[in-house]
Amino acid sequence: MEVIPQNVPSAEQVHLPLTKKECREIVTPYAFMVADDLLGTPLATPWRRAAAMAIDGVIIAGLASASLLFILPVMLYLCWLRYRLKKYTHVVLLLLATLLLSTTATVAPELISEQKDVRTNNLVDDRLDAAGSAALAFSVLKLNRDDCKTDCIAAELKSSSQQLAKAGVPAADARQLLTDLLEVAELSTKAKKALIERELKSYQPIDQVPVAEAVATPDAKVVSTDSAEKPWYQPSEGTQSIIGWVKGILADFGLGFGWAMFYFTAYIHWAHGQTIGKKIFQIRVIQLDGKELDVFAAFSRQGGYGAGFATGLMGFLQVFWDPNRQAIQDKVVSTVVIRLNQPKRPLHH
Structure with missing residues (x-):
């Protein structure tokens, strides 16, 4: 009679892949594995991505100005996408949000409009204009x-x-x-x-911006450089609401909080990796593992846009020399932007 050893893993158990939790405990090759179905898929060209981003920028600017001409189509298109997937709870919530936003944009547009934060003491640190x-x-x-x-x-x-x-x-x-x-x-x-x-x-950077070059506005307040800075938990002068105070804190930490965050997160997650601009130019964001982005990945990816602007657009210009045309926001969550309705190409000549 043959004795079978106890607690010996079977052949199937030996080749089981690690779970996501286990992959975060040790170095593995799984984090950046490319799905087999994705290999050979044409990538979106830089000009196509730039054109799609330009359209998205116009839409976000319209949303930030609390224009119903932009708010209604953007929200109703999201409702239609969720309705097609039979996500009726999402549809109801989006319709209520659309009604609330439309009413606010008509009665008190200043509550949902976004205005540029002008800071007179940070002109040099903005670097590239x-x-x-x-x-x-x-x-x-x-x-x-x-x-x-x-x-x-x-x-x-x-x-x-x-x-x-x-x-x-x-x-x-x-x-x-x-x-x-x-x-x-x-x-x-x-x-x-x-x-x-x-x-x-012969490189000589300009260390200071002359006072005469600072753009003054009638409503701008002069910020004294001699005054002590207040702690982050104390609202600055001119902050009229708790929401404005929270926005200021988030801005200090480099976190965007507004229409751009909502637009890129909602559309990339709910619209199968396509914003309106990407839909028009037939391109799509997808993870390297072939899966669509969940809400956390979509939120993280839109945060990469801030890093792109912080590097003087160099984070975006990586698409010209990166092997998979990944910009900085793509590297954050391991995504690529592919071209749709194009045949796959072989990996070898």
């Missing part, structure tokens, strides 16, 4: 062209260096940004390093 960021974006586009050779590369690098110096970016940060810019250029590593060193020899 919109013009400087746009100039860097155009430089990446030019560097990515096949006809941009050594002279063209040197000219674009010089232009980018001047923009960074004008924005007061420190030399160490400028070096990293210029190195990232040259990732798309077809030059040897030695040649890239030589160009960067040549630019940094």
Whole structure:
């Protein structure tokens, strides 16, 4: 009679994959595994993603201005999407929210409209402005062209260096940004390093912004630099409500709280990875494991947009040189943006 050892795992038990909890306890190759069905799927091109983002930006700006022209279509489209999936509880809640928002936008639009927070004591720390960021974006586009050779590369690098110096970016940060810019250029590593060193020899960032250049508004209050800063739990002067106080705290921690957060989280989660802009341009956000984003992943991904702007758009420009065209918000939650209605391509020539 054969004796069967006790507590010996079977062949099936030996090859069982680790659970999500177990994967967080040790280093595994599972966190960034790509689903087999996703391999060979065409990726969305940078211009298509930018165009979709431009449309989404217009929509968010309309929502932030408490315009019914934007609020009603955005909310009703979400209702339609949940109705198609027979999520009737969600439909009822969204209809009630739509009614509340519509009434508020008509009676007291200032309660749901968002206004830009102007801070007179943080002009230097904002670094790159919109013009400087746009100039860097155009430089990446030019560097990515096949006809941009050594002279063209040197000219674009010089232009980018001047923009960074004008924005007061420190030399160490400028070096990293210029190195990232040259990732798309077809030059040897030695040649890239030589160009960067040549630019940094005469690099002189502007450390302070002259007082005369500060934009003054009639309603702006002068902030005294000599006054002691209040603790975070005490509302600043001019804060009229608890909600405004909470928004200020969240802004200090770098957390967005408004229409952009709602729009990107709700649409990426409920609309199968497609905002309205992505729907128009036939692209979609999907996780590397082939699954759709849950609400927490969608919320985390929209937080990546803040990191993209904080890096002077460099976080977004990664789509030009990243192998899977992942921008910073994609790397946060391991997603890619794919092109729909396109045939898959083989992985080998």
